[in-house]
Amino acid sequence: MSFNVSDIRKQFPILDTQIAGKTLVYFDNAATTQKPRVVLDALEDYYASSNANIHRGIHYLAEKATAAFEATRKSVQKFLNASSHEEIIFTYGTTDSINLVARTYGEAFLKAGDEILISNLEHHSNIVPWQMLCEKNGCVLKVIPIDDHGDLILEEFDKLLTEKTKFVSVVHVSNALGTINPVEYIIKKAHEVGAKVLIDGAQASSHIPVDVQALDADFYALSAHKLFGPTGTGILYGKKDLLLSMPPYRGGGEMIKEVTFEKTTYADLPYKFEAGTPNIADVIAFKSGLEFFDSLDKEALHAYEEELLQYATAQLKAVEGIRIIGEAKRKVSVVSFVMDGVHPQDIGILLDQQGIAVRTGHHCTQPLMQRFNIPGTVRASFAPYNTKEEIDALIAGLQKVRRFLL
Known part of the structure; x- marks a missing residue:
């Protein structure tokens, strides 16, 4: 096209x-993009011809649905230029992705006195999870200010960034103002002090190219519904070594390898973070949204x-x-x-x-x-x-x- x-x-x-x-x-x-006919057709087709739970069944419908679901993961991997499909976690949206990181990496690796940097441009979804973490772990939340035009004041960011900074979480594009943040600079500077970085890409992914390897982002989050896909589906990209080090987010089916009453061992990536029956139809239809956008x-x-x-x-x-x-x-x-x-x-x-x-x-x-x-x-x-x-x-x-x- x-x-x-x-x-x-x-x-x-x-x-x-x-x-x-x-x-x-x-x-x-x-707030949300409208959906092209190919996405609407994909939703109908799943329920009409492929409706089954995934990963666990050996019958025809289960295998068909599983293949379509995992095909979307591969499409997202290509879209973000992630190095492996194991680095692509399906969530329920950007909000869920950020909460996943705060509740797993944050609770496991951030301690009292560690500083977390966010910006004055953040959506509540990239404020509240970090406030909750600070209340629980005793971390300190600091805010990068903006000027009257809506640009980050990078000189102030540089001042805030110290050896106490352990995590930086900033929006790639402001949902309220449209500001494109210099995330390449932010990631580079944060890594120089040993901090990890999450980028909220909910507003960026439908407007500007995203290459997580070129950015060197530790985590990148986005929502399907702002990229011509269905609601209730999101993506968390994370570097494989970080995801391997993080504890599971939720417990239940799918994210386990073996369960006894004495002990549970967890599934390999990416399934360790995907407990329960996922939003199958919408994940499958998201692939059609990505294909529309790629065209x-x-x-x-x-x-x-x-x-x-x-x-x-x-x-x-x-x-x-x-x-x-x-x-x-x-x-x-x-x-x-x-x-x-x-x-x-x-x-x-x-x-x-x-x-x-x-x-x-x-x-x-x-x-x-x-x-x-x-x-x-x-x-x-x-x-x-x-x-x-x-x-x-x-x-x-x-x-x-x-x-x-x-």
Whole structure:
């Protein structure tokens, strides 16, 4: 498939949805991307022709489902350029992946007085698990500040990084502002003091190439549903030696090698961290989402999304009373803004009545909103199926909001 917006839109049935007599304009892609027909078909096909539990059965359906499930693991390994399929752990999302690392590596290897660095850009999912660990183990949580543009202040990061720093966990791309963090620099500097690094890639994976070996990331987490796949499925990449050293996250079926009442031995990687019946159908369908994304001309895609971002930014700045929050040097196609005298939620409600879906509120980044002294923003986030004409509809909708409320 070449990159053709019209052809891409035809693959997403939900984009034909009518709201208040108008065709849906979907600008909430940072919350979840829509699903192409191939993903919907894969879900139906699993339940219609392959429904069985995996890894344990020897009958035809079980072996078919197992092969499809493990094929997704191989696809993810290729997508992230991991060195082995054993380094790919299926979770229930980025949140679950981060909690896995905090509860296993964190509890096993971090002790009282050890310092953990996160940033002011973090989603709650990359704040709360580390706070819980600090409360339990006596670690110290420190925060890398940002400037008024939404960029990390690297000089402050360098100052915070000491021999006490044992773990760094930062977002690759901010879900609220679209900031692309210099994770290569962060990983390199953290490794120089012996710290391990987790990168929250939930927002990055659908916008920029991810090569975990080139990054030298110790852990990398992402969610399928932000990469054109189903919800309830996530990935944790971890370096093999680290995963081998970590205790299991949950106990139960699948993650065991042998169980007696006296002692249990655990399964090999990656199954040691995959207790219970997994989200089989959605994992299998995720492969179709990855194949859809891989079929796109990435150079053309990145250029197009940058064009959408620049166009939206310019158009929004031309609207009286609009102020953009976060204009980092490097951004993905996400733009957050506020309107003088109008609460973001009111904007969202009135735009919805015009068939325009945006996200409003704090975006699970309350400390970030506090940094800018605002209750929240309106966030428009773009995907390959969005168009400039849809951005024009957003601008017209905002003008109508102004006339109605001000």
